[in-house]
Amino acid sequence: MELQTELFKMNPLDELDYLHLLRFFGRNKRKMSCMDRPQTFLNQLRDHQLILEEKYQETINSSEEMQQKVYELLCWIEKERHPDIKMFWTCVFKEFMMTQYPTLKQLRDSLFDGSAELASHIPVTCGDQQGVLYLTKLAKAEPCILRNNKWYTPKKFEKLGGKHRSRNWKQSIRCNDTKLKELFKQGHLKCPGYNKSKAKKLMPPCSSNTVPAISDSEEELEEEEGEEEGLQANPDEDEVSIEDEVELQGNDCSTQSSDTDKGDYREEVTDETPRVGQNVFRVICGALSGMLHKSRFASGRCGKSIRTEDHWLSPVEFVEQGSAAPHAHWRRDIQWEGQPLSSLIERKRLTLHSEQCFCQLCHPEPKALEEQKNDDDCYVCGSEGNLVMCDQCPRSFHPECHLPRLDPSILGDDSAWLCTFCIWNMNEYLSQMTHEETLMHPVSNHMLQCHYLLLSLYNADKDHIFAKDPCIHVRGYSSQIVTPMWLDKITEQLLDQQYTVGQLLTDIQLIFSNCDQFNQNKPEFRDMGIRLKEFYEQEEEKVFRRQ
Secondary structure, X not given: OHHHHHHHHHOHHHHOOHXXXXXXXXXXXXXXXXXXXXXXXXXXXXXXXXXXXHHHHHHHOOOXXXXXXXXXXXXXXXXXXXXXXXHHHHHHOOHXXXXXXXXXXXXXXXXXXXXXXXXXXXXXXXXXXXXXXXXXXXXXOOOOEEEOOEEEOHHHHHHHOOOHHHOOHHHHOEEOOEEHHHXXXXXXXXXXXXXXXXXXXXXXXXXXXXXXXXXXXXXXHHHHHHOOHHHHOOOOOOXXXXXXXXXXXXXXXOOOOOOOOOOOOOOOOOOOOOOOOOOEEEEEEOOEEEEEEHHHOOOOOOOOOEEOOOOEEOHHHHHXXXXXXXXXXXXXXXXXXXXXXXXXXXXXXOOXXXXXXXXXXXXXXXXXXXXOOOXXXXXOOOOOOOXXXXXXXXXXXXXXXXXXXXXXXXXXXXXXXXXXXXXXXXXXXXXXXXXXXXXXXXXXHOHHHHHHHHHHHHHHOOOOOOOOOHHHHOOOHHHHOOOOOOHHHHHHHHHOOOOEXXXXXXXXXXXXXXXXXXXXXXXXXXXXHHHHHHXXXXXXXXXXXXX
């Protein structure tokens, strides 16, 4: 430990992971772009080959305002050179750089505040359980999660959190809002010892002094062999050994969705008391209801943290819209489970930022404030990334997830854009045809309705169970199901206009009948298909049977 502390003092950036450094960069690139006389700053980036000569010349010779050009350059680094984010901070945190640019010194002090603890362990949650994951122990395949002075393996911690049916601790255990599965894929976590049976099959021989890490391709193969076994193959319910655990790790399914941090206002948190690690709380004020997201909460006025059906609102904005009382106050009049919102602050489930806080939520630039009006995750797939934000509703989409597909160039286009849901809601479709006549029409005559229906199904399928080809991800599926069907296949055939409306609806129904047939002995998973089918029938009635 003394040696680790000494190394941290010598080179603290070694103790910070890629994800932390990249997020810190994203929050502070606007601040860096406002530094006076940025010539030395740009020279340093060029000298360390973080920007090529062409980009350098384009920036310094531009007729546009220098601040804007530097900001655009930093956005380019964030997108194109993000694997070198550690090198970026290393070169700008040189002493002579911080002497010339006090902003860089402030950023360094802010970045390293509390970073030693971040390097050695991270907070994790699973279900209603909270613990601390020690990275060194994880890498050695030792019991690595500490809870109430007891050590747990990831598998046992998953069972403690009530998620053992999924048999996929990388999926069930989270660090803040991120599944451990994502941290493994991005290379921030390693635990070869917990995967040794798969490692023997996939990895070349290595010396006894080398600790093998699972590569991205190996991780994908591991997921393909194990994906959704709990949903379709009825695995044994008994406890499995560490050696056998890898066979079950691809399972994306559980009887209850754990993704309570998504932006959809329809999601519910049903517990009577706040869970340790809970990230989303259903709140009401008068007749107005919404979901309060812990990650966006800063104070009453700062941080648009409450997602309603139509907007992201700060607590003050939420109470202004929901309460008719002349002296309403957000702490008292916003209710959670019949209690004032202040109860969550008192229980330390929500943390108020100080008045001196300079984080992105408390002192955002106008552009960042504008971005708070939309979801942080894609409405279709639920993941982050380069998102196109609707200018009328809170939804955000990846260009490739939206229907119709969007040209990626729209990401740099500042013109107004409306998503399919908003266009749908702006129009009334009073069909002059009977339902039977509509079914005979080609989908080209009803593309907006079809896009709306499929996007709604993607969003309702929170665990993405029905989106991918089950023959690839589910063992034994093709031997039992004669005509497999999944949402991605339907989408591709819709985009190629291979359907009539009736054929499209028939293929959607086929997904549900296949699920029912395959899961005859697994009612909890069969019910997932039933619930999605019920949702589909409501939407299909609305879309194609308006009179």
